[in-house]
Amino acid sequence: MSLITSVVGFPRIGAHRELKKAIEGYWKGRTDLDEVRSTGRALRASHWRIQSDQGVDLIPSNDFSYYDQMLDTAILLGAVPTRYRRLGLAEEDTLFAMGRGYQGPQGDVTALPMKKWFTTNYHYLVPEIEDSTRIQLSSTKPFDEFKEAKELGRITKPVLVGPYTFLKLARGPQGQRLDYRHELIDSVAAVYAEVLTRFIDLGAEWVQLDEPYLVLDKQDGDISLFKSLYDRIMPARHNGSGAVKLLLQTYFGHVDDCYEVLQSMGFDGIGLDLVEGREGNLAALERCGVSQGTTIFAGVIGGRNIWRNDYARSLGLLDAVGRVTDHLAVSTASSLLHVPFSLDGEDGLDEPVRRHFAFAVEKLGELKEVSDLADMDDAGRRASPALAGNQVLFDGSRVQADPVVAERIAALQPQDFTRQPAxxxxxxxxxxxxxxxxxxxxxxxxxxxxxxxxxxxxxxxxxxxxxxxxxxxxxxxxxxxxxxxxxxxxxxxxxxxxxxxxMVEYFGQNLNGFLFTRNAWVQSYGTRCVKPPIVWGxxxxxxxxxxxxxxxxxxxxxxxxxxxxxxxxxxxxxxxxxxxxxxxxxxxxxxxxxxxxxxxxxxxxxxxxxxxxxxxxxxxxxxxxxxxxxxxxxxxxxxxxxxxxxxxxxxxxxxxxxxxxxxxxxxxxxxxxxxxxxxxxxxxxxxxxxxxxxxxxxxxxxxxxxxxxxxxxxxxxxxxxxxxxxxxxxxxxxxxxxxxxxxxxxxxxxxxxxxxxxxxxxxxxxxxxxxx
The missing domain is CATH 3.20.20.210 (TIM Barrel)
Structure with a gap:
């Protein structure tokens, strides 16, 4: 029996950018909100089915958004600035107004600030918390989508931006950093505790809270803020009617400087990125171990690249974690939001080239194969056609070096990097x-x-x-x-x-060494999608x-x-x-x-x-x-x-x-x-x-x-x-x-x-x- 598999998050725009087209059609007055909602339901059902068919055990829900997950979280917490509330719009239209501004019969407001989501090309909306904001549970979106999946016969793993990351990225009305006063911490933690309680009642088995901000350098008070929030949230995992397991998910780096605190707090699961945070996270595991009852979700399937996974390398990482704990799950390293949907239809790439790539759907298959291989002994792995076929991709023969380019690089001198005069x-x-x-x-x-x-x-x-x-x-x-x-x-x-x-693809088409896809779109912000070229040689x-x-x-x-x-x-x-x-x-x-x-x-x-x-x-x-x-x-x-x-x-x-x-x-x-x-x-x-x-x-x-x-x-x-x-x-x-x-x-x-x-x-x- 293979290890439990988990996906941090899945792309939401659709295989053919159906969500983009539906929303932009609505903005242009060609469709109505009901059609947008219908498209959203169809995409969610399709994405859950795809993951289920690929054997994923913990399938995410509430990773879907019409615009941005930080914006959804702000609305969930009631952190909607007064100027947007005064417009008197439907929830989706309020979200759109916060994301792109509004100029019409209900008023004239600019959009919230927009920043890059850590080191990705995805943009999030910066939540604004006014002094008068009353933090309280204000949306049913996460519960509605869980029930939607449940009616389709799937018990999903609800995913939310965690309270620590939300507060660290949120700002005050003039863009100033928040004052993490007790009232704010208590009210935010109370909402998350209520969310867990509701999911217990709905029959959820796991809830995932994303805390990527933990991989950044810590400032004074950061760990105490994190502990203050979760000390209030953790008890809500259990109530008179049942319990839910809480997965603390980190990604984009390591948590070596705070892992000892995390593993001491009794989380049911801790998700670690072993692609971008490999060295620091492994060092933390070896130094501090794993608490009894905590499962490590080992993120070995990259969520930010389009290259096939090196199974031997991933198995080495899983073996290293396995020497520290028997409680192990196999996971994507981060959400697959940051990669294209599927290789289906990319027939413009020759098969010898195409086989080197894995988009979101293909990464689900990799997740399953790596999990199966991890359960085998050495003899089973040596006999595995999946492992043998995978290793052929990494024999060093994919591309030959260009000697002319190498000569130009070798000939560079310090003066080539300095313009004159001053x-x-x-x-x-x-x-x-x-x-x-x-x-x-x-x-x-x-x-x-x-x-x-x-x-x-x-x-x-x-x-x-x-x-x-x-x-x-x-x-x-x-x-x-x-x-x-x-x-x-x-x-x-x-x-x-x-x-x-x-601005990138056009240049790549006039450069040697680039490849191009037909439909490898990735969400950048809102309905804006980009189709990055591939550096092949x-x-x-x-x-x-x-x-x-x-x-x-x-x-x-x-x-x-x-x-x-x-x-x-x-x-x-x-x-x-x-x-x-x-x-x-x-x-x-x-x-x-x-x-x-x-x-x-x-x-x-x-x-x-x-x-x-x-x-x-x-x-x-x-x-x-x-x-x-x-x-x-x-x-x-x-x-x-x-x-x-x-x-x-x-x-x-x-x-x-x-x-x-x-x-x-x-x-x-x-x-x-x-x-x-x-x-x-x-x-x-x-x-x-x-x-x-x-x-x-x-x-x-x-x-x-x-x-x-x-x-x-x-x-x-x-x-x-x-x-x-x-x-x-x-x-x-x-x-x-x-x-x-x-x-x-x-x-x-x-x-x-x-x-x-x-x-x-x-x-x-x-x-x-x-x-x-």
Whole structure:
């Protein structure tokens, strides 16, 4: 009999993004809430069935969400700020208003702040707890979905974001950290205790509380906060009518610094990530052991990669845990939310290539096979066809090295990572060469990818039109947006990126070493999904990527046009990286390829080049002691390698979004860009305090309005934002821009918003001129 198997969480968008399509149809008025709810029920039933058919013992429920699990938790606890309550909307519409803002007959509110979920490209909504918030059980969602599964004959394992992680990520009304007062701790713990009690009554056997925040460095009071919460929650596992087992689930790292406390508290199960937190978690187990009655859920099936599991390695990890405790379950290392749904339909990948990959559904099969193998003795494993077939994938013959790429890497010298002259001198030269006004206005790069743009791309792909006809269409779109940008008065223009399907995939299609899928979508935030390419081998530039259309756009106007590139760190972080060579090496290869593109853009007459590093902060290790040695010491030089060869008068921009920048602000300045734009419209601008304190040399464009919301900000609203920025930054170093690209927005929202932005910048410019 095999070990118990458990899945931390499962993708919710559906095999063909059914949830996305249903919700966006509702937002556009084509469907109603009943149809959205019906789609949700069908997806949940399908996902439970798939996991059951694959032999999973503990199948999660309440891992489904219409938008975000942190947002669901806030609603469950009644932490809905007053401005959203006043709208008087249905529960789902309130959730959507909190996630994307609302502008309509019921009122006008902006969305909650949005941040990256630890080191993933998934974005969560930051809960806001007001002083007047009354924390109480306020939603039946977890219970409804458990009962839904039960009616289908399945006893699931309800999953909730744990109270410690929720409170550590939540903020007050102005974005300040919460005061963990006794009343707040007691009220939150009371809700979770009530949740456990209700699940006992409903017949649940296990409840999983996700506490990924435990893998971060601890601050004073963190462990006491955790213990205060769970000391109040744990007794609720038992009542007069029965009991439920509580699984404390951690992931994305190790809990070596607090495991002794965790194992002493009597949890029925502790979930440990043995992929990303392998060394620390194994060390903790060996040092502290496992309490009687506690089962270790060993996370050996990676929840954040698309490569097949190395069974021999996983069995070694399970054997190591098995030497510490007999109470062992086999689990995914984290939720499978962060991988594509299934390999079914990926017939564009040849079988010798395809067999190296495992998406969410395939990982369920791996979970079962590893569990079965773990129950065998050595002789049984040696005779196992499953193990033998798996090990063939790891014989080192998958891909051959590119000697030309290796030679370029070996030839790099220290001067290749340093741009001359120093930035202050470059900025002086650039101001003279570009002739831009104070508070120059620009956008982050992309313009709306309309239905017509997507249709023309599909027609080209299907062979319904030729390349010449498609190129004429793209040229026409560029002409249109160049003229429109001139009309509304933007200072630095962009070509709109109509030829690009995605900021990473498009570049990968013009690089050697990448593979692509047809339907490997992953949720990024809300209904936004991305389809990362796969780094299969050594990377080099196959051909010029952006030069043609950037140069064309510049030829159509006397304004400065900004060339748009994706940086090497973001290229890697938003792809599926190789696991047979280091991330550092892959990033250097990417940097050399993009460097070639930068130099060609400059040679074509492009004077401003933006190299987006939207994901730089995303993969920063969760433990501060690992920041430099494991990441920043090679990530920052890789960016400098990309632009170190350009002329002093060529202005280099970069862009970052939806991350905590304050604690690495000096490293961002060390990227040696001339200008950086970043998300700030959903934040309280504390990053500007960090910029001020660090004597930041890079010019900066904090986003002045939120493009992830359909709201159209007023001129006055943007002026107020600019004035707040100028209260913290020298006007001579400030750029005015939205907080991200406009690809996902509609034309009807985009142009009025930009008109208001330009008008606001001009109004503030005029005021500053008078004051001077």
């Amino acid at each position: 930035r202050a001198e470059r900025q002086r030269l650039q101001r003279s060469a570009l002739g831009l006004p104070m508070l120059p206005t620009t956008t982050i790069g992309s313009f709306p990818q309309t239905a017509q743009v997507r249709a023309e791309r599909a027609r080209l792909r299907k062979g319904e039109i030729g390349q010449e006809e498609y190129d004429a269409f793209i040229a026409g779109e560029i002409d249109r947006v160049i003229a429109k940008q001139e009309q509304i008065g933007l200072d630095v223009l962009v070509h709109g990126e109509f030829e690009r399907n995605d 050594d990377v080099s530039r196959a051909r010029p990527i952006t030069v043609r259309w950037s140069a064309y756009a510049q030829s159509r106007t006397d304004h400065v046009v900004k060339g748009m590139l994706t940086g090497p760190v973001t290229m890697l972080n938003w792809s599926w990286p190789r696991e047979d060579v280091s991330h550092e090496l892959q990033t250097q290869q990417l940097a050399l390829a993009i460097r070639d593109e930068v130099l060609d853009l400059q040679a074509s007459g492009v004077k401003v080049i933006q190299i987006d590093e939207a994901a730089l902060r995303e993969k920063l290790p969760l433990r501060r002691s690992d920041w430099h040695s494991s990441y920043l010491d090679w990530a920052i030089p890789a960016f400098r390698l990309v632009h170190s060869g350009v002329d002093p008068t060529t202005q280099i921009h970069t862009h970052m979004c939806y991350s905590e920048f304050n604690d690495i602000i000096e490293d961002i300045d060390a990227m040696d860009a001339d200008v950086i734009s970043f998300e700030a419209s959903r934040s309280d601008l504390t990053v500007l305090d960090a910029i001020q304190a660090a004597h930041f040399e890079t010019e900066a464009g904090p986003g002045v309005y939120d493009i992830h919301s359909p709201r159209i900000p007023s001129q006055g609203e943007i002026e107020e934002r600019i004035n707040l920025i100028l209260g913290k930054m020298d006007a001579g170093k400030v750029w005015i821009n939205p907080d991200c690209g406009l690809k996902t927005r509609g034309e009807a929202e985009t142009w009025p918003s930009l008109e208001h932005m330009v008008a606001a910048a001009k109004a503030v410019r005029a005021r500053l001129a008078v004051e001077r």
